[in-house]
Amino acid sequence: MGHQLLPKRIALPIFASDALSSVAYAPDEILLTLALAGSLAVMQSLSVGVFVALVLAVVVMSYRQTVRAYPSGGGDYEVVTKNLGRNWGLFVASALLVDYILTVAVSISSGAAYITTALPALHGHKLIIAVSLVVLLALVNLRGTKDAGGAFAIPTYIYICSILLMILVGLIEFFTGTLGQAPTAQYELTATPDHAEGLIGLGGVFLLMRAFSSGCAALTGVEAISNGVPMFKRPKSKNAATTLAILGAIAVTMMLSILLLARATGVKIVENPALQLTLNGAAVDAKTYIQPVIGQLAAAVFGNGSILFLLISLGIVVAFVLDIMWGSVSLPASDVIDTLLGRGENTTTSYVVLNFRLPKALTSLIAGAGISIAGLQMQTLFRNPLADTSILGINSGAGVGVAIYTMAYTLFPSLLSTAGVADTCGIILAACIGALSVLLMISAVSSRLHDIVSVLIVGVMIGFLSSSVISILQYFSDEDTLKTYLIWSFGSVAGTTWRQLQLMLPVVLVGLIAALLMPKQMNALGLGENYARSVGTNIRLVRRLLIVITSIITGCITAFTGPIAFLGMAVPHFVRLLFRTADHHILVPATILSGSFLLLVCDLLTQAPGHQFVLPINAITSLLGAPVVILVVLGNKRKRDAFK
8 A cells, every 4th residue: 555655735635535525514514503593693603603613623633642542543433342342332433424425415505505605607506516516526535545546635625725815805805894795794683483482591502512413513524534644654653643743734724714704795595595594675586696705805805706616716716727737748647636735756857847847837826916916006096097017117126136136246246155046035125116116206207297198108218218337238248148138037936946946936926915905995995085085095195005016026936037018917907808897905905816827827838748849928928918908008009089
């Protein structure tokens, strides 16, 4: 069984998929039970969830002791058999068998409900979907642990990342006061006749206990890891215990966060809408469709376009995997997947994937998000659909910083021994200072020139000035330095190393999180300064924050990838067209995801399998962005002509 041994990152989705899927429907069960006693009872859902979380923590700690004391993989059966006897062990095994059968049924039913929620056209086909999923799971499991791990790992991680992303964005909106309302928030919840007194008296106590027991569905599947200890890589017990801790942390975080957001967005889950829900004092239709909790939260956090967020996220996953498999050197797909799942050996494939293609794909993911959000911020700041870091000369400013930093080694050789190589923090600082300087100049000009076209012209001129400075530096540089800078100026995500990613990732993430915290201010600024002042927005502070965030993101990314043109302009327009909204609560996260997806696609198009050449990524992004500029200009002209 040695070839079947699993690392923690693969064992987690295999053995924890049951427990983590339970978190999807456990909040539903709590809210469904408390809804019987009316609105005030539902307010206690988070308290019930806290007690469930405490029990879950105790269970996880108990099983961590179990996997250390009984590493053979017998789990509950072995513990009870050795301590209480064979008959009691068989009793526990029978209970577990029933539990696993029911868990599959409940989890599949919940999954089918969420599928029909995401795709309303499939309403009425839950039974077919559920049966198909059961058959699919059976066939995959019959392939063995190794193949099942590969099949389950990616979907499980997509599920975890999607839920955590929704929670992160939801909590940011919650603490900033910008969180939307659930689709059922408009309804009023009434108690059923059997629980008209709410949580008062003995009936209320029993209802709380029932809600607690229903919420304990979140504990289902925690024991699976104790049964699979022999499947772990050595040290088996330690790895199993660590996986249990990770499982517990994720499950508790997800469940409590979902309940908190459900309470904040006004989510209502009922068995009988006609009996328990009213709208403006009138009972609702008995056929009123009530979405599951996570479906309602997705709509509240991301808007009605939540299905689009899901599709873009799936597109990112597909493009990311293809970007790793696709390249000038053909690699067997099975070897690539084995390497990504931690099963690869020290082969040429593993070396190429881990040291070249994986950093390249991660760079595309990060750079696409950062450049796109910087473009959105520029369009909001200047209230100009043509504003972009490349057109306004910000990329050129970052280029000047990089040129001075890199070419200083040629002009002043003594600096080489003290400053280090150009892939250190210095190159990020130089690029950020260059981008910030240009952006401050543009901002100062825009405060004096109220004509948007004039501001753009000034930006282009500043870009030319930056190019002139770069040309002078190039003239005095040696051939090798000149060639290096020229290649850098073409733009590429292929040369990024893990060391550079360690520097770039935290800087860009800080900028993206800051952007996620400012949709309210960006909405106000986009409607004009007078409106922004009327709602209490500190315009000067918001402008400074946008300038700093844009400079940091642009400078950091440009330092390592070179200037990537047009992407920052094209993606925000693509998102506005796709989501049909100007609300930055939706535009900001949608721009981040869409930017990552489109740059991954552009990187795919730069490569030709079997050929040694790689096109500059600017050649592809320009093909994407230039038509967008033309369409925007033509669209604005049509709007002006309509008012003549």
